[in-house]
Amino acid sequence: MPLPVCYLNGEYQPLQQARVSPLDRAFLFADAVYEVLPVYAGRPFRLRQHLDRLHHSLAAIAIRPPLTHEQWAQVCAGLVQRNGGGDMYLYIQVTRGAEFGRNHAWPDNLAPTMFAYASPLALLPGEILENGVAAITAQDTRWARRDIKSTSLLANVLLKKQAVSTGAFEAILLQQGMLTEGSSTTVHVIQGGEIHTPPNSHDILPGTTRSVVEELAAAIGMPVRSVAVSEAQLRSAQEIWLGFSTRGVLPVTRLDGKPVGSGKPGPQFQRIHAAFLSYIDDLKSTPAL
Ligand SMILES: Cc1ncc(COP(=O)(O)O)c(C=O)c1O
Incomplete structure (x- = not known):
């Protein structure tokens, strides 16, 4: 079961109420990239490596990074803190965004959708x-x-x-x-x-x-x-x-x-x-x- 608070396009909000458009290209084309990283004792683990890889994935599909590493680090810290700290893992997704329509070749002015949420992390049984x-x-x-x-x-x-x-x-x-x-x-x-x-x-x-x-x-x-x-x-x-x-x-x-x-x-x-x-x-x- 995920933890209650997520991040969507600049806002923290209850995960159960978060909504994105069905015209988002992630929904229509899986036109999106993601990261999953663990947090131990409230501290994101190998954050730089995960963000470097996120930026590699974004560059490979021609999406400009919507946030800097420092800004992503703040998003992560905000999620960790709002979800009670401790051990958890974070899922971060960036999509190419939504247009009013569906075109394989995307228009260049789309605003990426940024989504992140947290889940509990258990020790190896x-x-x-x-x-x-x-x-x-x-x-x-x-x-x-x-x-x-x-x-x-x-x-x-x-x-x-x-x-x-x-x-x-x-x-x-x-x-x-x-x-x-x-x-x-x-x-x-x-x-x-x-x-x-x-x-x-x-x-x-x-x-x-x-x-x-x-x-x-x-x-x-x-x-x-x-x-x-x-x-x-x-x-x-x-x-x-x-x-x-x-x-x-x-x-x-x-x-x-x-x-x-x-x-x-x-x-x-x-x-x-x-x-x-x-x-x-x-x-x-x-x-x-
Ligand atoms: C296909 C694939 N390979 C390897 C990995 C391991 O990557 P990491 O150690 O960065 O989690 C993952 C992680 O989800 C994966 O999906």
């Missing part, structure tokens, strides 16, 4: 830390610009539903026999004690959690490499982790019904998870931006 989650593999049926965090998520939605309907948490996606990412997560594959993740490109979203994993791994002496991962390497991995903002790092312990490694969250996962928790703790009283 003990059950997941103990047993991990299941994933399935599926062909990556998405478009060719997955580096843009677009609300055009129909393929992701169908793939996630396919996973969930078989009792799995995530669909890990393959393209011509190579790993891309999960339907809503970055996939890390542990092989020979090294963390392998496919290089950032148009084929995957540049994950903010991935960059945290890279920094923490370097700090605790775990080798990490941006490298192509084949289906065979995925299937023979010692460990597989999913990285995403609302959960940090999650261990995959079953892939297509078969155990990954020992079938339990592995020793490398335990190390990165501990490093992640202490990193969040260290940041608590530092500025968000």
Whole structure:
């Protein structure tokens, strides 16, 4: 259940009363981009990286950023404060706006719609830390610009539903026999004690959690490499982790019904998870931006 107060075009208001036009291009064309970021102890986590990626997505679809990083930071702070502080995650969406009509080629004078709201953020349940989650593999049926965090998520939605309907948490996606990412997560594959993740490109979203994993791994002496991962390497991995903002790092312990490694969250996962928790703790009283 979301938290009660949202932000819409400069105003804070009850989420249940917020309204946008059905002519908004997000409704008609999914002509919009978004971000999701966690807030720990009232402090937005990796805010700069999320806002940089938002601006990358906006530039890629030719929308001028409606707010600066400092203004977005104020919007986030306003939402956190009005929703009671503590741990939560924020969803931010910018659409191209509404015109009186529907034209694929948009007029250039539209005012972007800005929307943000908050949801509660729970710690990783003990059950997941103990047993991990299941994933399935599926062909990556998405478009060719997955580096843009677009609300055009129909393929992701169908793939996630396919996973969930078989009792799995995530669909890990393959393209011509190579790993891309999960339907809503970055996939890390542990092989020979090294963390392998496919290089950032148009084929995957540049994950903010991935960059945290890279920094923490370097700090605790775990080798990490941006490298192509084949289906065979995925299937023979010692460990597989999913990285995403609302959960940090999650261990995959079953892939297509078969155990990954020992079938339990592995020793490398335990190390990165501990490093992640202490990193969040260290940041608590530092500025968000
Ligand atoms: C397709 C996809 N890949 C990767 C990620 C992970 O990105 P981040 O770690 O920035 O949440 C997400 C997050 O929602 C995603 O939707």
